[in-house]
Amino acid sequence: xKKIHYLICGSLALAGAALLxxxxxxxxxxxxxxxxxxxxxxxxxxxxxxxxxxxAQWEVSMMHMRLRANLTGNEYRAILDFLQTASK
Amino acid sequence: MAWVNRMADQPLAVxxxxxxxxxVGTQLRGGVPLGSMKFNYAAFAANAPSLNTDTNGGSxxxxxxxxxxxxxxxxxxGGGHLGFLPIPELELGYGLIYGGVGSAEAPANAFLQSADLxxxxxxxALRGSLRLSAQWVWSAVDHVDYGAAGSFDNKRDGGYSQIxxxxxxxxxxxxxxxxxxxxxxxxxxxxxxxxxxxWRYTLGLNYWFGAMTVAKxxxxxxxRDGDTAHNAVMxxxxxxx
Numbered sequence: 001x002k003k004i005h006y007l008i009c010g011s012l013a014l015a016g017a018a019l020l021x022x023x024x025x026x027x028x029x030x031x032x033x034x035x036x037x038x039x040x041x042x043x044x045x046x047x048x049x050x051x052x053x054x055x056a057q058w059e060v061s062m063m064h065m066r067l068r069a070n071l072t073g074n075e076y077r078a079i080l081d082f083l084q085t086a087s088k
Numbered sequence: 089m090a091w092v093n094r095m096a097d098q099p100l101a102v103x104x105x106x107x108x109x110x111x112v113g114t115q116l117r118g119g120v121p122l123g124s125m126k127f128n129y130a131a132f133a134a135n136a137p138s139l140n141t142d143t144n145g146g147s148x149x150x151x152x153x154x155x156x157x158x159x160x161x162x163x164x165x166g167g168g169h170l171g172f173l174p175i176p177e178l179e180l181g182y183g184l185i186y187g188g189v190g191s192a193e194a195p196a197n198a199f200l201q202s203a204d205l206x207x208x209x210x211x212x213a214l215r216g217s218l219r220l221s222a223q224w225v226w227s228a229v230d231h232v233d234y235g236a237a238g239s240f241d242n243k244r245d246g247g248y249s250q251i252x253x254x255x256x257x258x259x260x261x262x263x264x265x266x267x268x269x270x271x272x273x274x275x276x277x278x279x280x281x282x283x284x285x286x287w288r289y290t291l292g293l294n295y296w297f298g299a300m301t302v303a304k305x306x307x308x309x310x311x312r313d314g315d316t317a318h319n320a321v322m323x324x325x326x327x328x329x
């Protein structure tokens with residue numbers, strides 16, 4: 001599948017550094033997740049409603065989008081938490 | 089991918105013009121918060137694109153072929169991208185790719201650079217959401233002796249800027265589905281065997297059926313210095329899953 005950006009991607013893209021930098025886990029809250037979602041997730045495409053996917057589907061999708069959006073570990077967890085709570 | 093792109097076709101210079109849209113390799117990327125600001129980064133190593141040295145190819149001579157699923161000449165490129173987000177709506181970025189692209193007979197390195205800007209704002213004051221994006225690319229490939237075709241200064245550049253707006257907050261659900269787009273793009277390569285510079289103005293109108301389904305129409309005004317221009321009407325339907 002074709003990818004969006006210019007300098008991008010291969011078969012083995014690693015989120016390693018993001019994982020390291022996200023070392024200190026913060027307890028994410030819903031409001032934070034919602035804000036981060038609206039700030040980060042409509043940058044490239046329209047936001048899809050949280051209710052359009054199941055919890056498991058959001059987990060898969062967020063694995064992909066965490067890379068695309070260059071999320072930190074905290075941002076990733078807060079957004080995933082928000083999406084899963086509001087999921088179908 | 090067409091449901092992500094606001095225009096039916098892709099801008100000149102980026103995306104398989106002077107820069108690859110994809111490379112096969114390995115990449116490390118992530119984000120670093122800095123107070124309310126943020127940096128993001130990506131670094132990668134990948135199979136190198138290959139330099140077109142086929143003198144029968146005419147105008148394509150000296151261009152880079154990016155469909156690099158195998159590692160033909162044993163070359164790799166390295167590169168990365170650094171993005172800075174002073175506010176969450178704005179990203180300023182710089183990227184580069186460097187590495188060998190030639191062959192044993194005609195060794196050469198390529199140095200590709202790009203600067204980009206992205207701004208996305210959804211607000212009541214704007215009564216909708218506004219997107220601005222711009223990118224400029226510089227491509228420089230070492231001098232190579234192309235035999236009968238000789239040699240030339242293999243430098244090209246180009247880029248685009250684009251603005252689109254969705255009137256989502258005017259109180260009309262019908263209006264909210266529309267999205268006008270305007271783009272200006274350029275490719276400068278007159279000093280190469282391609283022998284022309286090109287610039288275009290494209291007007292587009294999108295209709296969103298849902299978050300990931302869109303119909304697009306567009307009209308492209310093409311201008312070329314050194315070649316015949318081709319205006320175009322474009323129609324596209326795209327959906328994502």
